[in-house]
Amino acid sequence: MSTTAVSLSMPAVPRRRRSPEEVAAAAPVTGPKRVLLAAPRGYCAGVDRAVIAVEKALEHYGAPVYVRKQIVHNVHVVSSLEERGAIFVEENEEVPEGALVVFSAHGVSPAVVQSAADRGLRTIDATCPLVTKVHKEAVRFSREDKHILLIGHEGHEEVEGTYGEAPESTTIVNNPAEARTVQVEDPDNLIWLSQTTLSVDEAMEIVEILRQRFPKLQDPPSDDICYATTNRQGAIKEIAPQADLVIVVGSANSSNSVRLVEVALEYGAKASHRVDFANEIDEAWFEGVASVGVTSGASVPEILVQDVLRLLADYGYADVAEVVTAQEDILFSLPKELRATMKAAGDPDYKGVKSSNLR
Numbered sequence: 001m002s003t004t005a006v007s008l009s010m011p012a013v014p015r016r017r018r019s020p021e022e023v024a025a026a027a028p029v030t031g032p033k034r035v036l037l038a039a040p041r042g043y044c045a046g047v048d049r050a051v052i053a054v055e056k057a058l059e060h061y062g063a064p065v066y067v068r069k070q071i072v073h074n075v076h077v078v079s080s081l082e083e084r085g086a087i088f089v090e091e092n093e094e095v096p097e098g099a100l101v102v103f104s105a106h107g108v109s110p111a112v113v114q115s116a117a118d119r120g121l122r123t124i125d126a127t128c129p130l131v132t133k134v135h136k137e138a139v140r141f142s143r144e145d146k147h148i149l150l151i152g153h154e155g156h157e158e159v160e161g162t163y164g165e166a167p168e169s170t171t172i173v174n175n176p177a178e179a180r181t182v183q184v185e186d187p188d189n190l191i192w193l194s195q196t197t198l199s200v201d202e203a204m205e206i207v208e209i210l211r212q213r214f215p216k217l218q219d220p221p222s223d224d225i226c227y228a229t230t231n232r233q234g235a236i237k238e239i240a241p242q243a244d245l246v247i248v249v250g251s252a253n254s255s256n257s258v259r260l261v262e263v264a265l266e267y268g269a270k271a272s273h274r275v276d277f278a279n280e281i282d283e284a285w286f287e288g289v290a291s292v293g294v295t296s297g298a299s300v301p302e303i304l305v306q307d308v309l310r311l312l313a314d315y316g317y318a319d320v321a322e323v324v325t326a327q328e329d330i331l332f333s334l335p336k337e338l339r340a341t342m343k344a345a346g347d348p349d350y351k352g353v354k355s356s357n358l359r
């Protein structure tokens with residue numbers, strides 16, 4: 001049998017996109033073509049704040065500004081900030097001593113804060129205030145000698161940060177299967193917390209399994225799944241039953257974007273795909289499709305959604321109806337270290353501003 005060697009470094013040959021007529025010939029569409037555009041979608045207040053923090057750090061301190069981990073989980077945002085002088089690193093050890101480092105929206109453990117201090121780094125903490133809330137709860141419950149069952153995806157930066165607040169008092173529960181088998185020392189002294197970007201339904205399913213096994217399991221004072229995750233899932237739940245196809249704009253490492261694909265399928269979308277950019281859309285997805293749902297994860301700038309809508313219009317999906325299921329007007333104040341610098345420099349944006357450059 002002969003084999004053919006394929007060079008993985010070979011640049012991909014651009015694929016010829018099939019025309020709308022060719023797609024229609026492959027599988028005719030019955031009924032009018034339309035787009036159901038989810039609202040809310042895209043940037044949440046925590047992402048907006050984190051992106052502005054890097055933009056303002058570049059403006060006030062000059063490049064380079066180091067950022068530990070991706071500031072938010074979006075390929076376009078990260079590369080846009082890199083072009084403007086941000087340097088993304090995995091760990092503090094990669095940052096030159098004394099330099100400025102921004103901690104990402106997903107939060108960091110106390111060990112990371114300490115390692116920055118040990119290297120004499122100047123820091124701006126862009127952790128989303130809703131993640132900080134979960135950290136504070138972990139610290140408090142640990143001090144109260146409770147054991148925390150942290151529902152979330154092991155290895156995700158947010159879960160690493162929250163776990164790091166009280167590792168000796170925390171057990172991570174990844175999924176329903178782990179909820180059925182997790183072992184604890186004192187079943188009478190348990191409380192659950194969760195990652196902010198989970199599927200609302202799956203998190204509640206896990207809590208119910210845990211509660212059946214540990215009837216004295218305590219609830220946190222408020223749900224940890226954040227408003228942005230809940231609202232974006234709520235909008236896609238409304239759209240999915242009417243959609244032949246749901247396109248989610250978002251990066252592969254964006255937990256809430258990946259959850260939107262899962263929720264769309266669970267709530268009746270016939271197909272659902274995640275793309276970073278419009279050019280990743282395969283026109284074969286449109287065969288026989290009348291109704292396309294579109295949404296985007298909480299770390300996705302609106303310009304990427306608009307690119308998708310333009311491509312859809314080219315294929316005859318020009319009729320766009322926005323499906324609004326919630327209003328959002330949350331704006332978090334910028335990290336305090338940055339606010340002080342901005343105020344001293346006379347920058348009026350220290351009072352609060354929405355990022356615009358990447359939208």
Ligand code: SF4
Pocket residue numbers: 044045046047105128129130131196197226227228229256298
């Ligand atoms: S998704 Fe929620 S927790 Fe995460 S940055 Fe946005 S608002 Fe904060």
